[in-house]
Amino acid sequence: xxxxxxxxxxxxxxxxxxxxxxxxxxxxxxxxxxxxxxxxxxxxxxxxxxxxxxxxxxxxxxxxxxxxxxxxxxxxxxxxxxxxxxxxxxxxxxxxxxxxxxxxxxxxxxxxxxxxxxxxxxxxxxxxxxxxxxxxxxxxxxxxxxxxxxxxxxxxxxxxxxxxxxxxxxxxxxxxxxxxxxxxxxxxxxxxxxxxxxxxxxxxxxxxxxxxxxxxxxxxxxxxxxxxxxxxxxxxxxxxxxxxxxxxxxxxxxxxxxxxxxxxxxxxxxxxxxxxxxxxxxxxxxxxxxxxxxxxxxxxxxxxxxxxxxxxxxxxxxxxxxxxxxxxxxxxxxxxxxxxxxxxxxxxxxxxxxxxxxxxxxxxxxxxxxxxxxxxxxxxxxxxxxxxxxxxxxxxxxxxxxxxxxxxxxxxxxxxxxxxxxxxxxxxxxxxxxxxxxxxxxxxxxxxxxxxxxxxxxxxxxxxxxxxxxxxxxxxxxxxxxxxxxxxxxxxxxxxxxxxxxxxxxxxxxxxxxxxxxxxxxxxxxxxxxxxxxxxxxxxxxxxxxxxxxxxxxxxxxxxxxxxxxxxxxxxxxxxxxxxxxxx
Numbered sequence: 275x276x277x278x279x280x281x282x283x284x285x286x287x288x289x290x291x292x293x294x295x296x297x298x299x300x301x302x303x304x305x306x307x308x309x310x311x312x313x314x315x316x317x318x319x320x321x322x323x324x325x326x327x328x329x330x331x332x333x334x335x336x337x338x339x340x341x342x343x344x345x346x347x348x349x350x351x352x353x354x355x356x357x358x359x360x361x362x363x364x365x366x367x368x369x370x371x372x373x374x375x376x377x378x379x380x381x382x383x384x385x386x387x388x389x390x391x392x393x394x395x396x397x398x399x400x401x402x403x404x405x406x407x408x409x410x411x412x413x414x415x416x417x418x419x420x421x422x423x424x425x426x427x428x429x430x431x432x433x434x435x436x437x438x439x440x441x442x443x444x445x446x447x448x449x450x451x452x453x454x455x456x457x458x459x460x461x462x463x464x465x466x467x468x469x470x471x472x473x474x475x476x477x478x479x480x481x482x483x484x485x486x487x488x489x490x491x492x493x494x495x496x497x498x499x500x501x502x503x504x505x506x507x508x509x510x511x512x513x514x515x516x517x518x519x520x521x522x523x524x525x526x527x528x529x530x531x532x533x534x535x536x537x538x539x540x541x542x543x544x545x546x547x548x549x550x551x552x553x554x555x556x557x558x559x560x561x562x563x564x565x566x567x568x569x570x571x572x573x574x575x576x577x578x579x580x581x582x583x584x585x586x587x588x589x590x591x592x593x594x595x596x597x598x599x600x601x602x603x604x605x606x607x608x609x610x611x612x613x614x615x616x617x618x619x620x621x622x623x624x625x626x627x628x629x630x631x632x633x634x635x636x637x638x639x640x641x642x643x644x645x646x647x648x649x650x651x652x653x654x655x656x657x658x659x660x661x662x663x664x665x666x667x668x669x670x671x672x673x674x675x676x677x678x679x680x681x682x683x684x685x686x687x688x689x690x691x692x693x694x695x696x697x698x699x700x701x702x703x704x705x706x707x708x709x710x711x712x713x714x715x716x717x718x719x720x721x722x723x724x725x726x727x728x729x730x731x732x733x734x735x736x737x738x739x740x741x742x743x744x745x746x747x748x749x750x751x752x753x754x755x756x757x758x759x760x761x762x763x764x765x766x767x768x769x770x771x772x773x774x775x776x777x778x779x780x781x782x783x784x785x786x787x788x789x790x791x792x793x794x795x796x797x798x799x800x801x802x803x804x805x806x807x808x809x810x811x812x813x814x815x816x817x818x819x820x821x822x823x824x825x826x827x828x829x830x831x832x833x834x835x836x837x838x839x840x841x842x843x844x845x846x847x848x849x850x851x852x853x854x855x856x857x858x
Contacts, residue, residue: 296562298591298602302634305606309632310621311346319625321360321400323615327367328383330617332625333358339371339381344619346633352385363401363409366779367819370401370409378411378420384818386856389424402440402448404467405652406745407777410448412440417450419469421744422777428469428691436460442486445505446654447472449491451481460495464510467654470692475510485536487529489513489553492536494524500538502553514556522547525569531577535559535595539584541569548582550595562597574614580637583616590614590622592637601636655747656699672725673700678735685742697739698747704736705751712758727761734767741771749777756786765790766802773809776816784813784825791829797838804842807833807849814853826853 317336324331329343337358341349356374363370367383375396380388395413402410407422417440418429434453441449443464451462460481464472479495490504490513501515522540529536538549546567550559567586574585581594591602603622605611615623621633673681681697684690690697711724726733737755740748752772759765769790772783787806795802807830814826830853833846 296565296597296599298599300601300636302601302603302636304590304603304622304624304632304634307634309624310635311633313342313346313348313631313633314629315340315348315351315631317629318627319613319631320358321362322613323623323625324362324364324369325618326364326369326383330615330623331362331364331369332613332631333360333362333371334629337373339369339385341383341385342631344617344621346621346631350385352381352387354379354381354387355390359397361397361400363403365403365407365409368407370403372397372401372411378409380422380424382816382818384856386815386818388816391420391424391426393418394429398435399439402442405446405654406747408467408745410440412450417448417465419467422746423742423744425685425688425744427694427744428689430465430469430471432463436481438481438484441484441491443503443505443510444488444490446652447505449475449484449510451484455480466692466695468692468695470695473510478512478515482523482525483527485527485529487536487553488533492527492529492538492553494527494538496523498523500524500527500549500551500556502556513554516551516556516558522549524549526572526575528575528577528582529553530581530595531579537582537595539569539575544568546584548593548597560595560597564591564593564599567591574616576616578616578620578637583622585614585622592616603634603636653747654695654698655702673704675729675732675735678704678732678739682735682739682742685739685744694743698743698745701736701739701743702747702751705740705748705755708733708736709751709754709758730764733764737764737767737771741774746777746779749775749779749782753782753786756783756790762799762802765794766805769802769805769809773805773812776812778813778817778822781822781825784810784822784829787829788825788832791832797842800839800842803833803838804845807846811849811852815856818856823853823857 315332315334316338317334319332320335321333328349332340335358337354338351339354340351343349354371354373356377359372361372369381371379371381373379376393378391378393382388393411395416397411398414399412409420411418412435414435415431415433416429417432419427421427432450436451436453438451443449446467448465449462451460454461456476459479460477462475464475466472479497482494482496484491484493490502492502494500498521499515499517502513503510504513524538524540526539527536534553535550536553538551540547544566546564546569549561552559567589571586573587576583578592580592580600583592587608588605589602590605592600611624611626613625617623620637621635624632708726752775755768759768778784787810810826810829814823827850830846830850834843
């Protein structure tokens with residue numbers, strides 16, 4: 275299907291920009307001011323620093339990835355095999371890092387490289403991480419998707435890539451803008467997260483820049499229009515298109531941290547002008563000038579708690595949506611640094627060519643907020659409440675044993691493409707039915723067998739398939755199964771494959787193991803206890819988080835108690851030693 279993104283113009287009110295930029299409430303000269311903190315890493319930073327759940331990460335020319343807390347504390351530095359690149363992306367506390375031109379690495383929160391995949395092509399931009407941990411990597415003419423387990427899910431030919439990176443629509447589908455124009459207008463393809471080309475799109479003009487937001491894709495065009503493109507009823511549509519009337523080419527866009535508005539930035543001689551727009555309606559909220567600022571030398575653009583932080587080669591500042599400049603800072607000479615970053619704790623980070631990382635606390639007026647972020651509810655799967663992806667038709671009849679085994683083998687083989695959508699939804703449907711049936715039998719007074727109890731080979735294949743998806747989609751399902759399973763053989767299998775799942779962000783699976791040891795497993799269950807040890811190790815190794823490792827150690831040391839036989843105690847000690855080796 276080909277979609278033409280073009281609608282009648284919704285004109286913004288004509289308001290002139292102020293001739294004089296507002297004065298900053300605070301001015302600083304960072305070449306003279308002492309930094310709030312200083313860190314040193316083994317090399318010059320070659321890629322823009324990245325947000326992580328623990329703070330931020332950098333990648334330097336010593337082929338080292340360095341993780342730091344927001345106060346500048348160096349958490350770890352680890353080497354990555356192969357020549358460094360400027361491309362990496364974060365998924366919570368995990369890092370996807372490109373090295374040796376064509377290698378993709380997944381690095382866990384302790385700096386351990388979990389796997390390295392040969393892409394077969396050279397990426398042209400940083401990877402884009404999906405809702406469930408999958409990652410999209412774009413080459414000059416191709417686009418590939420990998421799972422958290424390092425297995426390639428699909429690869430498609432997209433044509434020549436434009437300089438605008440991959441974008442995500444509000445429904446989770448991916449927009450790949452092409453370098454090829456059609457009658458002077460930008461073209462693109464929209465793909466599902468499962469590699470299916472959903473539609474070809476021709477825009478109403480040549481796109482200058484575009485960014486993803488929760489509402490869709492915000493963009494500006496060479497014809498001096500700005501707009502929002504989003505997915506409604508399964509198709510890309512223009513939600514609004516506006517003409518700035520100031521005859522501006524907006525060359526940068528940034529959604530606000532609060533998610534309601536977005537700032538559109540346009541050069542105006544040696545100055546930069548800003549229009550604040552309601553993201554969903556296109557209504558103009560404000561417009562103002564920043565004064566002397568070279569947007570062509572943009573070195574930093576980032577949303578903050580107070581508004582927006584941006585920097586060129588000489589000056590950095592933070593402004594609010596009502597046009598106030600909270601602080602303005604003169605930067606050291608550009609020859610002395612490579613990248614700038616603004617941390618979640620309001621520190622401006624200057625990455626020096628002398629290997630230093632200097633943090634300057636710039637805004638102390640913003641109240642400290644509870645930065646704990648809730649689990650992202652967005653999913654690519656069909657759900658009962660209608661959220662998530664809706665593309666593709668699903669067969670709601672029960673999968674056969676042969677189909678379930680084929681799915682399991684398919685996940686091992688990789689390159690399964692759009693079949694994955696049906697596979698994931700089929701597995702999710704089956705496991706939820708399994709859990710619901712089990713709960714119903716526990717509540718009922720009669721003796722009965724569910725389909726899953728009556729068909730143990732099928733149920734075994736289902737549990738195995740859950741662990742092979744390379745996504746985070748079934749973590750909670752493993753937790754539920756571990757809580758309700760009463761059959762010893764099925765419980766042992768569930769423990770084993772929960773370990774092979776390995777991803778356990780908040781330690782919910784390990785908590786389930788603790789509950790099993792406290793309430794259900796006995797010293798007589800020696801073989802199952804060994805499976806608990808193995809699964810605990812796999813989760814600790816994959817997650818690499820101090821809190822997860824501590825919980826894993828607690829589980830293993832519990833098995834040292836004398837009520838457990840010597841074989842179990844020895845196995846637990848050996849496993850604990852393996853976990854401790856990971857920390858070296």
